[in-house]
Every structure is written in structure tokens, then in C-alpha cells.
Amino acid sequence: MATDHPTVDDASDGLPLPTTVASGAVAAAVLLPLVWLVRTALDVGLAEAIDISTRPSTVQVFVNSAALVVVVTVASVLIGVPLAYLTVRTDLPFRRGFTVAVSLPLVIPSYIGAFAFVSAFGPQGAFQRLLAPLGVERLPEIYGFVGASLVITLYTYPYVFITTRAALKSLDTTLIDAARTLEHSQWEAFRRVTVPQIKPAVGAGSLLVALYALSDFGTPAIMQFDAFTRVIYVEFTTFGRDVASLLSLQLVAVTLLILGLESHVRGNEPLYAGRQGGRTSGTVRLGTWKYVAMAACLAVSGLALFVPLGILLTWLAQGGAEVGNALAFQPAYALNSVGVSAGAALVATVAGLPIAYLAASHRSRLTEAFERATYVGYAVPGVVLGLALVYLGTSYARPIYQTLYLLVAAYVVRFLPQAVGSMRASFLRVNPALPEAARTLGRSSFGAFRAVTLPLIAPGLFGGAALVFLTTMKELPATLLLRPSGFKTLVTHIWSATASGYYGHAAVPALILLGVSALSMLVILSQEGYDVK
Amino acid sequence: MSNSTIHATEARTDEPTAGSAPVLELTDVSKSYGAERVIEDLSLTVTEGEILTLLGPSGCGKTTTLRLIAGLERPNGGKIALNGAAVSGPGRFVEPEDRGIGVVFQEFALFPHLTAAENVAFGLEAWDAADREERVEELLDLVGLEAQGDSYPDELSGGQQQRVALARSLAPEPEVLLLDEPFSNLDVDLRVKMREEVRRILKETGVTAISVTHDQEEAMSISDRVAVMNDGRIEQVGNPEQVFQQPESRFVAGFLGHASFLPGYVHGGEVTTGLGPVPRDQINGLAGTYDRTRIDVLVRPDDIRAIPVDGEADGRVVSRRYLGPTVLYEIHLDDDTAVQCMHNHDESLPLDTTVRIELDADHELAWFPTDQRPLDDE
Numbered sequence: 001m002a003t004d005h006p007t008v009d010d011a012s013d014g015l016p017l018p019t020t021v022a023s024g025a026v027a028a029a030v031l032l033p034l035v036w037l038v039r040t041a042l043d044v045g046l047a048e049a050i051d052i053s054t055r056p057s058t059v060q061v062f063v064n065s066a067a068l069v070v071v072v073t074v075a076s077v078l079i080g081v082p083l084a085y086l087t088v089r090t091d092l093p094f095r096r097g098f099t100v101a102v103s104l105p106l107v108i109p110s111y112i113g114a115f116a117f118v119s120a121f122g123p124q125g126a127f128q129r130l131l132a133p134l135g136v137e138r139l140p141e142i143y144g145f146v147g148a149s150l151v152i153t154l155y156t157y158p159y160v161f162i163t164t165r166a167a168l169k170s171l172d173t174t175l176i177d178a179a180r181t182l183e184h185s186q187w188e189a190f191r192r193v194t195v196p197q198i199k200p201a202v203g204a205g206s207l208l209v210a211l212y213a214l215s216d217f218g219t220p221a222i223m224q225f226d227a228f229t230r231v232i233y234v235e236f237t238t239f240g241r242d243v244a245s246l247l248s249l250q251l252v253a254v255t256l257l258i259l260g261l262e263s264h265v266r267g268n269e270p271l272y273a274g275r276q277g278g279r280t281s282g283t284v285r286l287g288t289w290k291y292v293a294m295a296a297c298l299a300v301s302g303l304a305l306f307v308p309l310g311i312l313l314t315w316l317a318q319g320g321a322e323v324g325n326a327l328a329f330q331p332a333y334a335l336n337s338v339g340v341s342a343g344a345a346l347v348a349t350v351a352g353l354p355i356a357y358l359a360a361s362h363r364s365r366l367t368e369a370f371e372r373a374t375y376v377g378y379a380v381p382g383v384v385l386g387l388a389l390v391y392l393g394t395s396y397a398r399p400i401y402q403t404l405y406l407l408v409a410a411y412v413v414r415f416l417p418q419a420v421g422s423m424r425a426s427f428l429r430v431n432p433a434l435p436e437a438a439r440t441l442g443r444s445s446f447g448a449f450r451a452v453t454l455p456l457i458a459p460g461l462f463g464g465a466a467l468v469f470l471t472t473m474k475e476l477p478a479t480l481l482l483r484p485s486g487f488k489t490l491v492t493h494i495w496s497a498t499a500s501g502y503y504g505h506a507a508v509p510a511l512i513l514l515g516v517s518a519l520s521m522l523v524i525l526s527q528e529g530y531d532v533k
Numbered sequence: 534m535s536n537s538t539i540h541a542t543e544a545r546t547d548e549p550t551a552g553s554a555p556v557l558e559l560t561d562v563s564k565s566y567g568a569e570r571v572i573e574d575l576s577l578t579v580t581e582g583e584i585l586t587l588l589g590p591s592g593c594g595k596t597t598t599l600r601l602i603a604g605l606e607r608p609n610g611g612k613i614a615l616n617g618a619a620v621s622g623p624g625r626f627v628e629p630e631d632r633g634i635g636v637v638f639q640e641f642a643l644f645p646h647l648t649a650a651e652n653v654a655f656g657l658e659a660w661d662a663a664d665r666e667e668r669v670e671e672l673l674d675l676v677g678l679e680a681q682g683d684s685y686p687d688e689l690s691g692g693q694q695q696r697v698a699l700a701r702s703l704a705p706e707p708e709v710l711l712l713d714e715p716f717s718n719l720d721v722d723l724r725v726k727m728r729e730e731v732r733r734i735l736k737e738t739g740v741t742a743i744s745v746t747h748d749q750e751e752a753m754s755i756s757d758r759v760a761v762m763n764d765g766r767i768e769q770v771g772n773p774e775q776v777f778q779q780p781e782s783r784f785v786a787g788f789l790g791h792a793s794f795l796p797g798y799v800h801g802g803e804v805t806t807g808l809g810p811v812p813r814d815q816i817n818g819l820a821g822t823y824d825r826t827r828i829d830v831l832v833r834p835d836d837i838r839a840i841p842v843d844g845e846a847d848g849r850v851v852s853r854r855y856l857g858p859t860v861l862y863e864i865h866l867d868d869d870t871a872v873q874c875m876h877n878h879d880e881s882l883p884l885d886t887t888v889r890i891e892l893d894a895d896h897e898l899a900w901f902p903t904d905q906r907p908l909d910d911e
Contacts, residue, residue, distance in 0.1 A: 431640065431642060433639070433640060433642035434642050434644060436605050436629070436636070436638070436642070437636065437642040437701075438644075439604075439605070439628070439629040439630050440605075440629050440634060440635060440636040440702070441635070441655050441656030441702070441704075441705060442630045442631075442659070442705060443630055443658075444628070444630055445628075448630075451655070455646045456645065456646060
């Protein structure tokens with residue numbers, strides 16, 4: 001029986017050496033930028049550091065960011081989990097279509113959303129102009145906390161939606177049937193059986209949301225909300241390097257706190273959850289509630305998708321008048337974006353593979369530390385990471401400073417956990433008896449990996465790569481800070497066009513970006529284990 | 534081994550069958566996970582061409598033993614030798630792929646991304662293409678799946694999956710084949726059919742096989758020899774009849790079939806029991822040193838008959854379990870012991886019937902000294 005022996009290795013007993021060394025190297029490389037932060041912060045001096053950290057303005061920044069993270073995470077769970085349940089477990093009409101529609105906001109970079117929302121719902125934006133005939137002179141302020149949390153929630157709740165959906169789909173529904181026969185109502189069964197089963201997935205999605213909210217650069221900048229990222233960028237560009245580095249350290253500390261919380265909630269999830277795929281059958285009948293459910297799905301996707309699309313198309317229509325401007329869009333920008341994103345996806349997949357493998361098959365303090373290390377790289381906000389690498393580049397790596405190598409390295413450090421997470425989940429789904437069977441049939445442990453494990457985790461591999469590709473396409477601050485001079489991507493073009501007020505020139509690249517991102521999304525959706533049924 | 538073996542006088546078959554060479558030898562093998570000792574000083578010899586089954590309850594260490602033999606786990610002590618050469622022992626560990634040991638996994642572990650034929654061909658990587666194709670065909674033929682070579686595992690029934698798993702592990706001509714609870718994933722009808730099928734296939738190929746199960750009926754029906762395991766140790770090894778009829782420990786007696794223990798007192802040529810005297814000849818190997826001591830005689834439900842009486846009785850029926858062709862009764866004796874007896878389904882005894890018991894065994898009975906009765910007799 002498989003239960004006769006524990007599958008968890010004690011401590012570092014039996015860790016494969018080459019894989020461990022590779023994982024350690026990747027983890028160290030990812031942590032390197034943090035070293036810069038600490039060093040710069042140490043240069044400040046203790047007295048001044050305490051002075052800066054206890055200033056009311058600094059404390060206010062902390063409170064702002066904390067509030068943003070909490071509100072966005074809670075709101076994302078409140079939106080993502082019910083939507084996931086509706087599209088998986090109920091007889092909601094057009095489930096397939098709604099699944100795609102409510103997943104799609106993920107492909108819209110939040111700064112584009114923020115531009116669109118400011119432009120639409122600003123005091124004298126498009127929406128106000130629509131309402132002007134009705135005598136509406138001004139709309140309430142959208143800038144600040146409300147706008148920032150609304151926009152970030154709308155573009156990050158799909159993380160919770162997608163992870164929860166995956167968990168719900170693999171949930172063995174005979175468990176729910178069992179609960180029903182034990183005299184539990186539908187709701188009680190959901191609370192006592194479904195919730196504990198999907199909790200790790202909701203936690204994983206929430207972690208991504210919280211980290212995104214904490215590190216988002218574009219939205220607070222546009223919404224003029226003093227979160228960590230905005231203040232750090234402003235301080236740095238105004239030569240306040242001390243404040244920037246201290247705030248960055250605080251930001252990293254908050255990130256570690258969130259990681260700790262998630263790890264605590266995740267608890268001891270089993271390494272290998274029994275048979276592959278449970279029986280999933282039977283749906284919850286919504287009755288007339290289905291109209292309410294459809295309205296909710298439509299409202300969420302409408303707000304997140306159609307507002308920016310409408311605004312972009314408006315810009316596109318107006319943009320025709322500005323032909324000949326030096327800021328005009330060139331197709332090469334799109335190729336640049338795709339090129340660096342593909343490079344980042346490839347490197348992140350290769351670098352993440354050993355870490356994901358170890359985390360899934362040899363749980364120990366060491367492997368857990370490696371996995372956590374990759375998250376720290378993700379959580380270091382793009383703006384901080386960008387600055388860290390600018391410094392590292394100018395001091396220690398002149399030859400690759402302002403080259404694509406450093407730019408891709410920045411992307412990899414930033415988005416590695418997406419590849420690791422996806423691959424780790426795939427590794428966990430592989431029955432450990434399969435590579436063992438290969439061993440008994442004469443394959444070495446590497447041979448067994450290549451012939452059996454690799455083909456089985458391929459969907460997770462591609463899924464992780466697609467996710468890295470997608471987020472790299474959207475990455476703003478690291479690109480702004482680290483691109484070689486003269487190297488323009490879709491994102492940098494949008495940034496400069498909108499910053500200088502030529503909205504028309506931002507429309508085409510923004511729409512292209514949405515198209516490419518949507519393609520990546522389709523890759524994820526069509527991936528095995530995530531078919532949209 | 535339990536010390537109740539001291540009274541065993543008859544030659545046992547713990548030793549390999551005469552004339553054939555030992556293929557696999559385990560000597561004092563032990564395995565711990567952290568502080569938990571799973572296997573303790575386990576020794577076992579398996580001879581060429583035989584089918585040996587490790588039988589025991591869950592958690593007794595039988596699967597771990599199998600994994601140690603396959604090289605999927607490293608022992609903490611002892612030696613494992615294959616054809617006389619150590620594959621695992623002090624300072625030596627041969628990787629599983631270099632052992633030439635095949636394994637049929639509990640849930641079959643078929644590669645879901647490969648067809649049945651590709652699964653079977655998996656271990657034949659080093660063969661040249663023509664030989665490989667021929668071998669795959671031969672094995673699919675052997676297991677009766679000529680037509681299913683191109684099917685993927687999820688298109689096959691449970692029985693077919695098992696045949697593929699068997700063919701796959703046999704393809705590279707392993708020295709020893711290990712089967713981990715091979716039938717536990719099949720439903721009952723199929724299980725009985727596959728048992729015979731698997732035994733036929735194993736015998737046809739002549740491979741040496743070790744299987745693991747907790748199902749005594751399965752162990753009895755497919756094995757040449759059975760090794761009963763308990764708590765990380767082997768309690769008894771022998772052919773199925775011996776292990777069943779002459780268990781060397783109370784655990785073995787209780788694990789294989791229903792067992793009742795009848796207290797008795799040895800004196801002269803008789804053993805006095807609550808059911809009257811039993812001739813000493815009928816007790817297996819009762820040495821002279823046990824004169825004037827108390828013993829427990831092992832009686833199986835088919836060794837005794839209960840006859841309803843009105844007058845002087847030995848006990849009364851306290852429970853009955855209908856098993857289809859037979860009925861199993863539990864009889865409470867006047868001296869507070871309980872015995873079980875099996876009757877044909879047409880001889881019905883209602884509950885609470887007072888009965889007289891006849892000992893009706895035409896074979897020697899096993900026995901255990903009373904002072905070895907476990908304190909917590911289950």
C-alpha cells in the first residue's frame with residue numbers, strides 16, 4: 001500500500017545534488033537585488049534611518065499601502081470565489097463564455113485600466129460628458145484610495161478566480177454527495193466540505209493579488225495615491241535615495257509578512273492528493289437566481305473590460321488627427337515586446353524547473369526556502385528591482401548594463417514564481433509511482449524524468465511560461481528603468497504617449513498589447529486541466 | 534519469529550524448495566523512517582520460479598519490503614542479494630534501474646501519455662527496433678491484449694490496465710517480479726479471474742515473483758509459498774496449507790481464517806477440554822515437556838459441529854452469520870470460552886439454541902501454550 005511509507009523526506013535527506021545546487025544558484029541570483037537594498041539602507045546611518053522611518057509622512061505611506069492590500073485582497077476573494085463557483089458548480093447559462101469574460105481582465109495591464117478609468121470617470125471625463133446634458137457638472141473624485149483599490153481589484157481578482165476554479169474542478173464531488181447524505185444542506189456542505197478543499201487555492205490566488213496590489217506601480221501613480229511604489233519612485237527621481245531605499249526595505253518587510261501569513265494559512269497541504277482527478281458531476285441548480293448571477297458576471301466583466309475598450313477605441317478614433325507626430329507608433333515596438341517577453345518566459349521556465357521539482361517532491365526546510373526566495377523576487381516591486389539592477393549594473397556589471405540581458409534578468413527575477421507555481425502544481429499531480437515505474441524499467445533518475453515526468457508536466461510548463469510572457473508584456477517600471485536607450489516596447493510607448501497627452505498614439509499599442517495578452521490567456525485556458533467546460 | 538515456534542518439531546518449509554537455487558536473499562534487513570522502525574531484521578529467501586506472497590495487515594511493512602527489494606528505498610541495515618550478488622548492503626546500493634527487478638504497482642502506474650504498446654516497450658529502450666516490436670507483440674499476446682496495443686491507459690478497463698502493467702514489467706525479462714497489491718484496484722469478480730490469469734502468466738514465463746497483499750484468500754490462491762508479516766517481521770513462511778493448518782503463532786492463526794482457541798489440560802495420552810478429551814495423537818507435535826500444563830488448542834470452524842440438544846449441553850448459539858453456502862455460528866461454551874463453527878446453509882440453528890459440540894477434525898490440530906496467551910487477547 002502506498003500508505004505504508006511516508007513520501008516526505010525528512011530534512012534534506014536524499015536531496016538530489018545537481019538539482020539542489022541549481023536551485024540554490026537560482027534562489028541566490030533572485031535574492032541578489034535585495035542585497036543592494038540592504039547595503040544602501042545601511043549607508044544611511046541608524047539615527048537618520050529612525051528619523052526617516054518615524055516621520056508622519058512615512059507612517060502614512062505604510063498605512064496607505066496596507067489598507068490598499070487588505071481592501072483589494074478581500075474584494076478579490078469576494079468577487080473571484082463566487083464567480084468561480086458559479087462557472088464550475090452551477091447551471092449558469094453560457095458558463096464557457098462567462099469563464100472567458102471574467103478571466104479576461106487579467107490581460108489588461110492595470111495602468112491601462114487606471115488611465116481608462118480616470119479618463120472615463122474623472123471629474124470631467126467621458127462619462128461626465130455623457131451625463132452633461134442631464135445637468136451633471138462634475139463627478140465625484142476618482143483619484144486616490146477609491147480609484148486605486150477599484151482598479152487594482154478589477155484587474156487582479158482573476159488570479160483568485162482562476163486558482164479557485166481549478167480547485168473546484170478537481171474537487172471530488174462524491175465528497176459533497178457524502179456530506180448531503182449526512183444531512184448537510186447545500187450551503188452547509190459548501191461550508192464544511194468545499195471551503196476547506198479550495199482554501200489552499202484561494203490562498204494562493206490571494207497571495208498573488210496581495211503581492212500585486214503592494215507592488216503595482218502604474219495605478220497608484222496615475223491615481224495619485226501615495227502608496228509605497230509611488231513615493232519610492234518620486235523620492236528616487238528627486239535624489240532622495242535614502243528615503244527610497246528605506247521605504248523599499250519596509251515594503252519588502254511587508255511582503256515577507258504576507259508570505260508568512262499565506263504559508264500559515266496553507267498549512268500542511270498533502271503532497272499527493274490521491275487519485276488523479278476526482279469525479280466531478282452534478283451541478284447546483286440556480287433557478288431564477290441565474291438572472292442575478294448572470295447580471296453579476298456581466299457587471300464585473302463589463303466594468304473591467306468595456307470601460308477600457310471603449311476608451312481605447314475613442315482614443316483610436318481621435319488619434320487619426322495627429323498623424324505625423326514624432327510619437328507615432330511603429331510596428332517594431334510590438335516585435336521588441338514579444339521578443340523580450342518570450343526570452344523572459346524561456347529563461348524563467350528553465351530556471352524555475354529545479355526549484356519547482358524540489359518543492360513538489362522533496363519537501364524540506366531547504367527546498368521551502370528556495371521556493372520562498374523566488375516569491376521575494378516577485379514581491380520586490382518592479383520600481384525597486386529596476387533601481388537595484390540599475391545600481392548593480394553600473395557598479396558591477398557594466399558590460400551588460402543597458403542591454404537586453406539585464407532587462408530579461410529583471411523580468412525573470414520578477415516573474416519567476418509564476419513559472420515555479422505552475423510547474424510545482426503540475427509536479428504534484430504526477431503520481432510518484434510513475435517515475436518509480438520508469439526506474440524499475442531500466443531508466444536512470446534523469447531518464448525517468450525526461451521520459452515520464454516531463455511529458456506529464458508539459459502543460460504546466462507551457463502554462464507557467466505563458467503566464468510569465470503575459471505579465472512581462474505588461475511590466476512597466478522595470479522596463480522604463482532598464483531598457484537599453486532607444487529600445488522601445490509597446491509599454492514604454494504607451495507610457496510616453498499618455499504622459500505627454502497624445503492619447504491617440506497610445507491606443508494602437510494598447511490594443512495590440514491586449515490582443516497579444518489575450519492570446520497568452522487562451523494558451524492558459526486551453527491547457528490541460530483548465531479546459532473551459 | 535515468535536517464540537511459540539519452540540514446540541514445532543515437524544520440518545518446515547522456511548527453507549527453499551530442494552533442488553532450486555535461491556534467486557533473492559534478504560538477510561537481517563531493517564528500515565526506519567526517523568524514529569519509527571518499519572522493518573526489523575527481516576530475512577527471507579526466494580527460489581527460482583516460485584511465487585511468494587508477503588501477507589499481512591496494513592502497515593505491517595510488506596510494501597516497504599517490496600520497495601527495498603526494488604531499490605526504491607534504501608535499507609538502514611542488512612543485506613539484499615540477487616543471484617548471490619549484493620544489490621543493497623553495507624557500502625553498496627545498486628540503483629533500481631540496474632537491478633533487473635520488475636514491479637507491478639498497486640495503481641498500475643501506467644504512463645498516461647503512452648499507448649499500451651508504448652508502455653510495454655518502455656523498458657526495452659536498449660533493444661533494436663525489430664526485436665522490441667516482436668517482444669511487445671509477444672507480451673501483448675501473452676496477456677491477451679493483441680488488439681489493444683494502440684489504446685491509451687484511460688481507454689482500457691481495470692483488468693486490461695493490469696494486464697498492460699504486467700506485460701510492461703515482464704517485457705525486459707526481469708530476474709524477479711514484484712507485485713504490490715496487484716488486485717486491490719479491481720472489483721471482486723474480476724479479482725478472482727485475474728488471480729488465476731496472473732498465476733498462469735507468471736508460471737508460463739517462469740519468472741520468480743513476490744507479491745504483497747492483505748487478502749489471505751488471494752495469498753493462498755496464487756502463491757507457492759506465503760510469508761505472513763506482522764509489525765515489520767516475518768512470523769511464518771511456508772506453503773499455504775502448512776501456514777493455514779499449522780500456524781506457528783496466534784497472530785498467524787488469527788490472520789488466516791477464523792480461529793478459536795479451546796483451553797485444555799495435558800495429561801497422559803489425552804488433552805482434557807471443555808468439549809471432552811482429545812487424543813494426544815491428534816495434537817500436532819505435543820512434546821513430553823508439556824505434560825501437566827495448560828494449552829490452547831486451535832480449532833477452525835470446520836473442525837467442529839454443533840448439535841442441538843434439549844438436555845445436557847456444552848453451550849448455546851450467541852450469533853450466526855449467513856455466508857451464502859454456509860453459516861458461521863458463534864457458540865458460547867459453559868466455561869466462558871467462545872468457539873466458531875461452520876455448517877451447511879440447510880442446517881439452521883436459531884439463536885439461543887442449546888447445543889452439544891462434537892470435535893470432528895480428521896487432521897492434526899495446532900496448539901499454543903496457555904502462558905503465551907497475549908494479555909490483550911483480541
